Amino acid sequence: MNAPVALFDARPFFEQALHFGLQHGLLNQAKLDAFDVEAPKGMVQIARYFGSEFLRPDLERARERLVNLVSLALQHSSQGDLRLAAESLRDNTLLSRSKAGSDMLKALIVMPQNSHFGMNERGAFNDRHIPQLERWSLLGYADYQAELAQRSRAAQTVEAAFWLASQLGLAPDDLHDAEPDAEAVIRTALLAQATRQPDMPDWVTFEKMIQSLRKKTATVVLAMPADLPAPLHSVVQGVLQSVHSDLPKIIDPKLPIRKLFDQLPAFMGRYFWLEDALSEVDQHDRNQSAAWQKLTQGHTDDSTVLTLLLCIAAGTAPKALLSDKAAATLVRKIRKSGLQAQLGSDFIRARAPEPYQSDFEQLWQDFVAQAQATLLSDHDAKLSDALALLRHECNIQ
Helix, strand or coil: CCCCCCCCCCCCHHHHHHHHHHHCCCCCHHHHHHHHHHHHHHHHHHHHHHCCCCCHHHHHHHHHHHHHHHHHHHHHHHCCCHHHHHHHHHHCCHHHHHHHHHHHHHHHHCCCCCCEHHHCCCCCCCHHHHHHHHHHCCCCHHHHHHHHHHHHHHHHHHHHHHHHHHHCCCCHHHHHHHCCEHHHHHHHHHHHHHCCCCCCCEHHHHHHHHHHHHHCHHHCCCCCCCCCCHHHHHHHHHHHHHHHHHHHHHCCCCCCHHHHHHCCCCCCCCCCCECCHHHHHHHHHHHHHHHHHHHHCCCCCHHHHHHHHHHHHHCCCCCCCECHHHHHHHHHHHHHHCCCHHHHHHHHHHHCCHHHHHHHHHHHHHHHHHHHHHHCCCCCCCCHHHHHHHHHHCCEC
């Protein structure tokens, strides 16, 4: 048995609905007369909006746009059902259907084109969007549907990012200002949930979240957020799967966290954290202070600082306390290789707490000016003067 042949109707959907309405008695002559009055008015309005109502080419293009806008509105509202479309023509004016089609396109144009906040405009349709409306007003319903599907997915992703960010205390305006990708926000929110982090993290907190995940690799649980609105489930579920795919690298202790998230191309921009320079500086200062405390063994006196710097300038490991034997060895090394005072200054800038760097630098420069000649002297073969100097200025036991 042969399959039925479907006839392709290339006429605009408006024309199809019009003919259907006439054939089935849904539209009468009075309605057609009303269309004849409305159509020229609509054409002039459209021509004026996109160009000039006084130019024949603009008027001819306006006729195409009018038919196309009405077709879009009818096909969308009826979902392709000609009877419903004909009834819509019967119950509404031609210009109202044209406006409905135009409103559909305006709403489409201001929808997000993708999920990146920095690449989408904010606000309602305005004059800057007119060139886009000019193009879309001549495209067909299939083009509209394809674009609507893509933009709807992007809009849902953005909406999910807004919702999850709000659960972590971040306002929509702050999210717009940060300009992340919406999926990156969702991924971070899912990690925050897994680590019981209540706020949107800055880098310092984000790093701690990852450290926490690495400590409990066997019990990492990534789940859909509770109370997530049903329309957002599909989007978040897809992003959740991508986080599961990332998890082996995220919990790999051999991968430095900063390098993974901020330098590895596949992960750059894939997760989101608030840029908080002050927080990072504070963390750096705390780390630096802790490291300095460890080096100095908690001492802050000048002798301890000079002992550390002298070791560095001699090219040996920094120590806060030297034995007589170690001090003698240090002097011999200095006399053989020289005193590299700049290494001491570099060490201060790299390792000393910032509030003390200026004072430490002055202390070091004064010491070098006073002690260099004695430490390098060829007339002190037994190191007596050099060791006496170090016992006075440094920590020698």
